[in-house]
Every structure is written in structure tokens, then in C-alpha cells.
Amino acid sequence: MTYDLIAFALFAFVTLASALGVVLLRDPWHSALMLGVTLLSVAVYYVMLAAEFVAMMQILVYVGGVLILITFAVMLTQREETDEVDEVAQT
Amino acid sequence: MTVPIEYYVLLSMALFCIGLFGILTRRNALMFLMSVELMLNAANINLIAFAFYHGNLTGQVFALFTMALAAAEVAVGLGIILVLYRNFRDVDVTVPTTMRW
């Protein structure tokens, strides 16, 4: 009974911490990795809410498709911005 | 099974607010896309939680549709970002001001 609550609190902590990592980390590549952690931990709630098919689709579509696309874009646009845009983005 | 629905709603609202904070603070266009993904996931958590709360499958079907639309949105958004990078050599959203006015 309380195990569900403990598991929920644990994964809520993981989700919120990694979501904060997405918006706060400086490198977009690290943000993409944190986004993957967030999407995987969101799938856990779907399993807890008896939505196994949606959880599988979450992992397949988001982690397998969207995150790979974002990773491609990060790698394609990261050539010279690691030095320059960081200073721009801080302002 | 026994986690109250308030916790799920609070979690999804926290996720939504984190995504909103990311959109408001970052200037990298890729971070915009990632924050939008966070907000869409918050909406999906709400849909699934209320589907379980009401014992109705409509929320789950709608969450699947939302996922498909999010995938389409990311595909088009990344195309736009790559065109932006090719034209301006940058993914900062404040650089392209030629379409203003």
C-alpha cells in the first residue's frame, strides 16, 4: 500500500530533478541526456496507472524517435557554438 | 494503485512549470524543443491519470494521439532549426530578425 507511494515519490524525484537538469544544464547535449531520463521515468507512471501500451509507445516514440532526432540536431549544430554561444546564452 | 490523483496532478503541473521556465529562459532553439517535450509529457501524465481515475479509456487514446502529434512537431521543428543553422550559422532564436515586420 505504501510501497506505491514510496515508488511514486522516488520516481517523482527522478523526474523533477532530471527535468530541472534539462532546463538548467548549460550544454545542450547534457540536456538531451537528461531529457531521456525524464521520458523514461515518465513511462514508469504510465505502468503504475495501468497504461502499459502507452508506456511502451512512450519509450518507442519518445526515447527511440524524438530523442534520437534531438540528438542528431544537437550534434549537427554543435560545431562552433560550444565556445561562442555559451557566452551569448548566459546573457 | 493507491497513489492519490492529487499527486499525479501536482507532478504534471511541476513538470509543466519546469518546461515553461525552460522556454522563458533559454535562447537555444533546441532547448525550446526539449522544453516543449516536457510540457507535452506533463499533459500526457494528466490524461493517463484521469483516465485511470475515471475508469475510462478515452484519456489513454488521447495520450497516444498527443504522442503522434508531438513526434510530427519535433520532426518539423528540427527541420526548421537545421534550416536556421544553415542560414545563420547559429541556433540562437534572437539572431534571425529578418522576418520581423
Next chain:
Amino acid sequence: MTTGPKLRLDSSLAPGVLAVALFVIMATIVLNTGFSPEMEGFEGVDSITAEIGYAMFDLEALQSTEGSIPDTEAFLAAFLLIAVALDAALDASLVLAKREEEGEPVAALASRGTGSDGAGSAASGVAGSDRSAATDGGHEGSTVDADRADDPGGESR
């Protein structure tokens, strides 16, 4: 070069306050809403995935009328709309990936490197015009440039 993850914790006070204020407002609303403490759940449903499929493809004859879930709405029109939207997204990303090279559009799916690579070792001078006709979307200058084996695809890709 690997760098450790660095946080950026500066110059975002006002959006942070705004996001936290929005969260506090919505949390107040939710905590003042009286939800019933027990969730209904999906008791007595054989397969939730099967029920999702029946609802999504409008198979009313197969939907379970007994059990705890009532008849879910039919979503066939929404499914087709999403399918059309995904097709439109595919077309839009293909259009966005097409680039213009000196006024001539170069499609994203055109193959340029392999054709000139195979013919590059055969002959040098005479076959130039043939090669430019054989490659997809390439023009004369870039094909001659691609004659060298170390530069097959052009620099702008």
C-alpha cells in the same frame, strides 16, 4: 574534449519567479478541489490494449460492454486526421531539408557522391558531360570537383 555538466544559474530570476508562482496558483486550485480518494481503475477488463485498439479503429462490435469501463468513444476520424498530419509533417520536413545551390534546388534524398565516385576512376576528360547528366541534381562544376576521390559530396552538406 569532455566537459562535466555545468549548471547555469544566473540571470533567470523573473521567469523562475513566474513559473513558481504559476505552480503555486495551480497547486492551490488542485488542493482545494475535492477528488474522491479512491481511483476507479480498470477492474474486470481483459486487455486494455485490445480495448484501445477497438476504440481507435471504431470496432464497436468487439468492444466490451460489461466490465468496469463504459463504451469508449470511437476515434477513427481522429486517427485518420493524425495520419494525414503525420504525412504532412513528413512532406514538410522534406521540403525543409531541400536546399538551394546557386538557384538550383538540391533534394535531400538525391544521391550525388556514389555516381561520380564509380565513374571517377574510369576516365578523366571525356566522360565529364555524361557524369553531370547521370547525377541527380548535381551541376557541372561540382561534378568536376567531385572527380577527386577525397571530396565526393561537396562541402556544404
